Amino acid sequence: MIHRERLCASLEGDFVVFLIGLRINKPWLLHKWWPVASAMPRMLRELHQKPELGLMHSEMWFSRTTLMVQYWRSMDQLMTYAKNRDQQHLPAWAAFNKAVGTDGTVGIWHETYAVSPGGYENVYVNMPRFGLGQAGQLTPASGARKSAAGRMSANGI
Known part of the structure; x- marks a missing residue:
């Protein structure tokens, strides 16, 4: 559904924005990059089935370099998931390092941002x-929230 009004989103408390993706450097080596690309859907299924792990929302864009934006409740939850041997991430990371490592066929990247109210x-x-x-709540971008500066202040309350 398209919301025609001007809206802004807020989220109570601190949260984490996690950007992650891959870059296919040698597309003809499908056997190298396909296992890497197919690991993310398994992780997302697991995370959506267990919301207590902390993932609130994710969106992905595909091209030669993929981009996924994830919103996490906390840095602790993201790190706990990343290090847990019983979850999908750590085995996928080990498989990447064993099969690809630094051979240049497929790149992996991520950036992590801890966000506080007002930030x-x-x-x-x-x-x-x-x-x-x-991930958060939508509210009208009016009154104090009409300008970017107003939205920054309003999110800091």
């Missing part, structure tokens, strides 16, 4: 629920 702002116009608007 973010956003606006959505003519958009469905998207990004932080999926």
Whole structure:
């Protein structure tokens, strides 16, 4: 559903924005990059089935370099998931290092941002629920929240 009004999203307390993806450097070596690419859907299934692990929302874009944006409740939950031998991530990471390592066929990347109230702002116009608007609450971007500076202040309350 497209929301035609001007909206902004907020999330109570601290949260984490985790950007992750891969880059296919040698597309003809399907046997090298396909196992890496197919590991993420397994992880996402697991995370969606167990919301207590901390993932609130994710969205992905595909190209030669993929981009997934994930919103996590806390840095502790993200790190616990990454290090847990009984979850999907650690075995997938070990398999990547064994099969690909640093041979250059496929690249892996991620960036992690810890976000506190007052450290973010956003606006959505003519958009469905998207990004932080999926993880948090949407409210009208009016009054104090009409400007970017106002949204920054309002999120710091």
